[in-house]
Amino acid sequence: MAASGGSLSRNGLRGREAELEELRALIASVARTGSGGLALIQGEPGIGKTTLLAEAVTSARSAGFSVGLGKADELHRIVPLSSLATCILHGDQPLLSGDALVDLARNHDQRIWLVERLAEAIEARAGSVPVLIALDDVQWADPLSRFALKQLPTRLRTSPVLWLLTGRLEPAGPAEEVVAAAMDTLPTLTVPLGPLPGAAIGQPAGDTLGAGVDERVRDLPDGAGGNPLPAVEMPAGLRTVEASGEPVPPGLVVGVRARLRSLPPSTLRFLQMGAVLGRRFGFHDAAALCGQPSATLIAALEEAVRAGLLDDDGDHLTFRHDLLRQAIYVDIPPSARKALHREAAHQLVSAGRQPIDAVPHILRGALPGDEEAVALLRQAADDVLPVTPGLAADLMTRALELVPSARPLRFDVGEQAIVCLTRAGRSREALLTGDRLLILRPPLEAFSRLQAALGGTLWNMDLAEELRRRAESALAIGVAAPEVGARLAALRALALSRDHDLVAAREAGETALRAATAIGDREAHVLTLSALGEIAQNAGENVVALECFSALSAVDSAFLPEEIVAHLHVDDFESSERLLLQAADHAGSMRQAMMLWAQGQHDLGLGRLADADAGLVTMERLEDDVQVPVQQVNARVIRSWIALLRGDREAAREHLAAAQERLTVKPNPGNTAAVRFLEAVHAEADGEIGLAIDKMRQVQRKGFFMRWPLLRNWVDSAIRMALRGADHELAEDLAAQAEAHAERNPAVPTAIGIGAQALGLVKNDLALLERSVALLRASPRPLVRAAAYADLGQALLAAGRRPQAMAALTHAQGTFAESGAHAAAARMQRDLDSAGAGSRRAASTRRPVQGWGALTASEKKVARLIAEGYTNRSAADLLVVSPHTVNTHLTSAFRKLSVNSRVQLANLVMALPDN
Structure with missing residues (x-):
């Protein structure tokens, strides 16, 4: 070159x-x-x-x-x-x-x-x-x-x-x-x-045949349409054709077919078997498909290599170009191709290959009723389900097509297809598949199995009431195998976790747990513990929820994120951090997006707004990547709340719009309540207090406010909103809910502190607000503490206790500022100014949008580590975060610093005055 x-x-x-x-x-x-x-x-x-x-x-x-x-x-x-x-x-x-x-x-x-x-x-x-x-x-x-x-x-x-x-x-x-x-x-x-220009396309013939070639040959590449491969293959084929005396065939594949016609029949047959196997194939596989011992085909292999059709790297044979293989392949009669593909699948499996290696041939060669093909597709789908659920769903859909409707096997295959389709996020298709099978009036045992398989589908589709109805219908038949009956009972309890009667739901869950334990069915056990955890969490019984989710993650470590979040609900951030570290060491078995959700909840609770936002950004991207949205509505609600605390109204509105859009995909009651509350917060910020109160009423119609775990620490904001709108009935109801939640969680400082704060706001009781602040000193949640100090400061001002008020408001202002809640800090500063803080006015904490000063504390840590030569993984291990979160921080840092490589970042960091 x-x-x-x-x-x-x-x-x-x-x-x-x-x-x-x-x-x-x-x-x-x-x-x-x-x-x-x-x-x-x-x-x-x-x-x-x-x-x-x-x-x-x-x-x-x-x-x-x-x-x-x-x-x-x-x-x-x-x-x-x-x-x-x-x-x-x-x-x-x-x-x-x-x-x-x-x-x-x-x-x-x-x-x-x-x-x-x-x-x-x-x-x-x-x-x-x-x-x-x-x-x-x-x-x-x-x-x-x-x-x-x-x-x-x-x-x-x-x-x-x-x-x-x-x-x-x-x-x-x-x-x-x-x-x-x-x-x-x-x-x-x-x-x-x-297409290549004429001068360029004409060169290959001369390169191949030399300067003495006649005009008839030189004109051949004109038929290639500017494509260089035929221009090369035609002259190469002519050299063979002229030796055999055959005429030159017209069209694009003249050279290819000419070369093939000069080959001995045994070589051509060997090439045809190779073409069926693929562009790259094994010599022994092709020999087996020919039905001959490998030794008898050595001459055919040598001829194919000598003719320039195959390359041999010692392990595999490869057609020199796809068009060569295709020209050979299309000359095999279609019926023969189908039969050869089916035989190829059998040969590969007989030779000890994995089912997935035979599947491409099954897809091309299997006919309805081919039970061996169905079995191979099922095994292959099971093998690839964890890593490519979409492919597993496709394989099982094809397997279902190959099983005649009259065969009992159809229901077993259909059950597996439903599971694969659901895992692939194709829930509507899974439900349609299941209902089509149910129309065929399966045996009662198969009916129960299909309904159990559809349980996960209906849950993912937020069709809890339909899930309950179907589970109860299948249980009423009473002929299910013990493990299937246990799963159906667990699914019924899971559906009831979204019902208003959580006492009945808990009874159903405890009954299902006894059945699952007695039978020893792992799937039923997991489903039941998940149901009991959901029920306890929705009932506000945080300690019980933690027990359930801890037991669940002990059975299946994939549910560790739920245990981490449950620890947060009882203010045990030390345990949640320990489990996050444990998850980082065993990331292969974790649900990555849910781990990021847990990490985001952890950071939000500790007032690390930038970290929480970065984690939720990454979580949403990962959910988009795998096309299984779970927490995107709640993530956008939190991000909008964070943006309002920071004073970024535009971003807050964008997140609200995104939450509303995603609610159409996941319209469960909890998501709906969270979005309605966020709409109320935005309405209040826009000065539309009447609309805000209406939205709050809509939250209540979905279930009492404190039913929704995401909203519990924001009940003080809801009460202030109600009081501002002169809706004392709503404010009193919210305070009563907060007080009841505190009674259910007497060992949780945040719960009992917010309960006192809520009652103090409604009663305008300074002593209760002082008690709230005292209780919340034991809470690990700085933003909750800051809000309580802010309420106390206002009450102290109203009571004429200015020095104490200044101290409370200053504490709130400093805590908000330290967390990056610039808008909340600014409000506190305005209150201080109004109260005559004067010279004690704090300097502005608003961060610039570009340059080193624009970076958050976490972004600066990541930038320095990367500049020092750390990889994303090693930086993540040091900072105790996910590599995905490091990547998010690094992306933001690059954008703010206007750099596009680690080298440029290192140069910039080294040039900093404090470096």
Whole structure:
């Protein structure tokens, strides 16, 4: 290859000089700036994408990049991580060893966790040398690789990592998805490859056949339409054709088919079997499909390699180009192709391959009634469900199609399909699938199993009343297997947790727990403990809820986030922090988004508003990534509240709008109450007190205010709102609820302190407000304490006790300011000014929007650590937060500092006066 800027001589690069220079410029930029980048080479098959990619890879290696180069395969595109694995396991210095990838696979029950581990490996390599990860034919990437490719470029944008992809022109294909995900966060380049100009397309014939070729041959590439592959293959085929005396076939595949016709029948048959197996296949697999011993096909293999149709790397055989394989494949009669794919699946399984390896052939070759195919699809779906639930759902949908309606097996397959569809977030499809099966009048045992399987679906869809009705209907039949009956009883209790009669719900839950314990069914046990925890939490019995959720996480560690939040409800922040540390050490088994929710609740309780906001931002992004929204409504409610405390009304309104939008997806009573209360808060801030009171009444109609855990620590705001609107009846009701909640939680300082505060506000009782402040000194929640001090300060002013009032208001102002609640601190300052604080006026705490001073305390910590050379993971371990949260802080810091790489950040930090 010529040096950069020189002429090109490779056949596939004729006329691609400009495109190559664009890629070289991006390579140089990543190396120079230390920040990430992404490029996509697009075009039709055979247009030269692979050749241009190879040339760019060569340039990157020359520039000192560590390169991972791989290719997605059409027939392996459902095997989880198979596409990206080719990039990270191969090369002179693989990013991961085969053993490390196997270790990742053992923990692949969490897509987010798996992607983070990959990110850490790539980030570690990029700390010493720029990295290029190149994937050819991304349109055939498997679902998990596609998922990772949409996350990793953004996650690694602050490291010198260049992603180079090739893909076919597809308006809404995987390539476009990857580019769209990265476009707003790092430099992206799309390189479209159109037809080559006439002069360039004519060169390959001369390169291949020499200067003495006649005009008839030189005119052949004109029929290639500017596509260089046929222009190369036609002359190569002519060399073979002329030796055999056959005429040249017309059209795009003239050269390919001509080359095939010159081959011995045994070689052609061997190539056909290889084409069925895929672009990359094993010699023994092809021999088995031919029905011959491997030794008898060595000559055929040698002929195929000699003809330039196959490459042999010692482990696998690979067609030199997809079009070569396709030209061979399409010449096999369709009925024969179907039969061969079915036979290929059988051969692969017989050879000890995993079911997922046989599935692509099953999908192409299985016919209705093929129970072996159904069994393979079910096993494969079970294997991939934890890491790619969408794929598992697709496999089970196909399995269900292969089972005739009259077969009892259909109901077992349908039950598994419902579970997979629900896990994939396709709840409506799961419910429709279940109802179609129920219409077939299954045996009573199957009826109960299907209703139990639909329980999780209905719960995810917030159809608690329908869940209760169906569970009771199935239980009334009384013929379910003991474990199914226990699950149905647990599901009924879970549905009742959202009912008004929580006493009856608790009785149902305790009965279900006895049944689950007696039978020893783990799923029923988990469901029942979850139900009892929900019931106790909704009843405001925080200690009982903690007992239930602690028992639940002991049975299944995936529920540790619920235990952490339960500790927070009893003011045990020390235990919650210990469990957060424990979760960081065992992240592979955790639900990452829910862990971030727990971390956000922890930070919010401790008044760390910036950390809480960052954690909730990351949580929402992760929920979007896996397409399973759980806490997005509540997260936006909290973020809007935080924005109001900070004084950012625009952001607060944006979060309110987002919460309202997400409420349409998750319209359960708790979410609805939270959004209505937030609407009331905004209405009051806008001076519409009548509307605010109306919204508060709507909250009450969904269930009493203190029923909703998210709102309990905000009841003081609700009471002030009611008093301002002269609705004393509402204020008294809210205070009575807060007092009752305190009685249920006598050992929780926050609960009893807020109870006294609420009653003091309604009665305008200074002694109660003083008692509230005294009680809340034991609370670990600074914002709750600050609000109580603010109320006390106002009451002391009204009572003429100015010095004490100044002290209380100053304490409130300082606490608000320390937490970053600038608007609340400013209100306290205005009260101090009105009371004549004068010279004691505090300096403005409002943070600038750009520069080092714009960073929050957490962002500064992260920035300093990254500047010192820490990775996201090592910084997260030191700060006791998630790597995802570190990434969120780092992204915000980069934006505020106007830098785009770790090198630039390090230079800026080193130049700081206090460094």
